[in-house]
Amino acid sequence: MGSSDSGESNGVDPQFQMFDESPAENEIDIVPFEGETWTVVLQTRECADRLFRGKFLFRSQGRECQTTDLFIEATYEEVLERAMNFEEHLLTDLLRSLL
DSSP, X not given: OOOOXXXXXXXXXXXXXXXXXXXXXXXXXEEEETTEEEEEEEEEEEBTTXXXXXXXXXXXXXXXXXXXXOEEESSHHHHHHHHHTOOXXXXXXXXXXXX
């Protein structure tokens, strides 16, 4: 039997493949944690299923950690609105869980 092509590329489910070439990034907050200041960045991308996905990146002193996709919405604006509604204590809790 020959191999079949299920429509997947590089082992990535097609719905998660990026439609745009590069994700957009918006700095949305700065949170202190254990003596460091962390910049909170929302990274969004439009995927092949035409939905927008977003996740948080936390950056401090050359280090970076990130969440998995937390938002899946029909528009970029909806992802941004949901992310902007996260209060500082929730962002701090997310950061703590990543470190």
